[in-house]
Amino acid sequence: MQAFIALYGFLDLVLRAYLLATQAIIMGGVAFLTLVLSPLDGKLDAEESPIARRCLRILFWSCCASVLGEIVAVVVLTAMLVGTLQVDLAVAASADAVVSHFIAMILSGALALYARLDVGAFFKWRAGAVALALLLACAHVGVTHAASRPVASALLVTTEIVHVLAAAIWIGGIPFLLVALGMTKSGEARRLIASKFSRNAMWSVGALIAAGLLMMTRHFSDLSALYETNYGMLVSTKIVLLFGLLCFAAANLSTTRKLWRASSIPIRRLLRFSEVEVGLGLVTLFCAAALASASLPTDGGAERTSLSEITARFAPRWPSFHSPAYAELSAAQAASSVAEPGTPSPPSAADIAWAEMNHHLAGVFVVLMGFFALLERHRPTAPAVRHWPLLFLMLGGILVIRADETAWPLGPIGFFESLRDPQIVQHKVIVVLIATFAIFEITTGAAAAFLLTHYGHTEGKDEVLVAISHTPIALLGVVSASARWLEIRLSDTPAGRIGGYVWPIAFILSGLLLLLYREE
Numbered sequence: 001m002q003a004f005i006a007l008y009g010f011l012d013l014v015l016r017a018y019l020l021a022t023q024a025i026i027m028g029g030v031a032f033l034t035l036v037l038s039p040l041d042g043k044l045d046a047e048e049s050p051i052a053r054r055c056l057r058i059l060f061w062s063c064c065a066s067v068l069g070e071i072v073a074v075v076v077l078t079a080m081l082v083g084t085l086q087v088d089l090a091v092a093a094s095a096d097a098v099v100s101h102f103i104a105m106i107l108s109g110a111l112a113l114y115a116r117l118d119v120g121a122f123f124k125w126r127a128g129a130v131a132l133a134l135l136l137a138c139a140h141v142g143v144t145h146a147a148s149r150p151v152a153s154a155l156l157v158t159t160e161i162v163h164v165l166a167a168a169i170w171i172g173g174i175p176f177l178l179v180a181l182g183m184t185k186s187g188e189a190r191r192l193i194a195s196k197f198s199r200n201a202m203w204s205v206g207a208l209i210a211a212g213l214l215m216m217t218r219h220f221s222d223l224s225a226l227y228e229t230n231y232g233m234l235v236s237t238k239i240v241l242l243f244g245l246l247c248f249a250a251a252n253l254s255t256t257r258k259l260w261r262a263s264s265i266p267i268r269r270l271l272r273f274s275e276v277e278v279g280l281g282l283v284t285l286f287c288a289a290a291l292a293s294a295s296l297p298t299d300g301g302a303e304r305t306s307l308s309e310i311t312a313r314f315a316p317r318w319p320s321f322h323s324p325a326y327a328e329l330s331a332a333q334a335a336s337s338v339a340e341p342g343t344p345s346p347p348s349a350a351d352i353a354w355a356e357m358n359h360h361l362a363g364v365f366v367v368l369m370g371f372f373a374l375l376e377r378h379r380p381t382a383p384a385v386r387h388w389p390l391l392f393l394m395l396g397g398i399l400v401i402r403a404d405e406t407a408w409p410l411g412p413i414g415f416f417e418s419l420r421d422p423q424i425v426q427h428k429v430i431v432v433l434i435a436t437f438a439i440f441e442i443t444t445g446a447a448a449a450f451l452l453t454h455y456g457h458t459e460g461k462d463e464v465l466v467a468i469s470h471t472p473i474a475l476l477g478v479v480s481a482s483a484r485w486l487e488i489r490l491s492d493t494p495a496g497r498i499g500g501y502v503w504p505i506a507f508i509l510s511g512l513l514l515l516l517y518r519e520e
């Protein structure tokens with residue numbers, strides 16, 4: 001049970017991100033079917049039914065995925081409450097958050113049944129699907145800060161519901177737009193679908209930003225909390241990701257406007273940019289999920305860092321490649337006492353030098369990879385240049401050995417025992433992602449998302465500073481993943497060629513940040 005409680009924070013984050021993503025697709029799907037396809041009833045000729053059927057199928061499977069996730073959430077949360085509060089099962093199962101998950105499970109199940117209807121019946125009874133989707137957003141907000149306030153404010157709860165719905169209609173609707181545009185051959189149908197969706201998306205973006213800013217006025221006592229607290233760092237990261245999302249959305253809007261004037265224009269760039277929007281949207285949802293486990297700046301529970309501490313931490317200094325001997329580390333010295341995983345002692349100077357060395361080593365590899373990738377654009381046949389991805393394996397190998405000095409292979413704690421520590425689990429996840437960078441774009445994006453939410457679980461000031469150091473590296477990872485995706489998917493177009501330069505440069509920049517990494 002202790003192992004489970006230690007790991008709960010990380011499990012809750014991944015589960016929450018999974019539920020936010022599946023439920024965004026559910027709400028986005030219902031919105032796409034009722035606000036885009038249904039109003040175009042009879043205007044899309046023969047293509048209408050196959051498109052709607054495919055969208056209903058995606059909706060059905062997203063609902064099933066959500067039901068599964070909610071069942072796991074109910075079980076995990078109930079077990080957590082029984083384990084930590086020593087209450088009996090009935091009391092734990094009646095906790096507000098457990099009930100919210102239970103309701104979301106029922107609603108997702110009901111929507112799955114709705115999605116099994118044939119197209120005609122679904123459009124006829126679509127009001128019911130809309131009502132269920134709205135209730136699903138309400139049930140989700142039941143497990144957020146807005147609902148867990150000592151005195152829940154109707155305005156704050158409603159604002160968060162609007163924020164979650166707006167994010168879902170926009171980001172959750174894009175997969176359905178991709179499917180619909182991918183299945184239409186007629187320029188006329190594409191023109192109608194794209195312009196109807198982009199109008200809904202524009203309203204959603206407006207509502208999302210307004211609601212997000214309104215919630216900020218309630219959850220932040222001052223603007224400096226945006227960079228002095230973990231919660232603030234996560235919201236700032238969302239704002240930066242939103243900026244990226246809006247760049248691609250704006251480019252797609254201009255294509256949609258051209259499509260409106262001439263329905264024969266190619267939509268390949270619109271489709272690929274929409275795919276990048278989905279990726280950026282998923283990373284943002286991952287960030288949003290981490291918000292729930294961070295203390296609100298207004299609650300005063302979270303330690304704050306200061307601008308002077310941040311500038312001191314980022315002050316450029318030559319990277320040191322001096323690594324203390326393993327015997328000097330706290331982990332080695334504590335080995336005889338076999339410290340319990342999950343009870344971190346303050347890092348010693350040797351521990352800090354060891355951690356900085358890990359980041360500096362990783363920095364060398366990442367800069368080299370970016371450099372070789374750039375070189376490969378001009379000398380594609382040179383063998384040394386062409387096999388640069390092998391550097392990932394070397395980096396993965398080094399991190400497996402050095403990333404967690406308390407555990408296997410260097411430390412006294414065994415491999416499986418070490419998986420009780422959420423920090424070690426996340427390191428292992430990131431190392432596996434690094435080793436599989438062969439399928440580069442997706443794993444880079446996933447690793448960046450994990451890096452964005454990797455710190456800040458203990459709310460200590462040091463954690464805020466470490467989170468601040470890692471966030472720009474992770475955001476550059478998101479840029480690399482998006483640019484690489486465009487390089488591959490739009491290789492023969494200007495956007496693809498630009499992508500081919502952007503990602504190696506973003507890689508080199510993140511490598512330089514790793515070389516400047518400091519823990520004191």
Ligand code: HEM
Nearest residue numbers: 144145146167209212213215216238239242284288291292
């Ligand atoms: C101007 C940019 C944004 C601001 C200021 C903002 C702010 C916030 C705030 C303050 C919360 C409340 C979290 C809590 O404490 O419970 C929140 C939640 C949320 N945001 Fe945003 N947000 C922004 C952009 C976005 C974007 C672009 C997305 C999605 C693509 C998004 C998705 C969400 C979701 C799904 C939640 C609910 C999280 C949960 O369930 O815990 N937000 N946002």
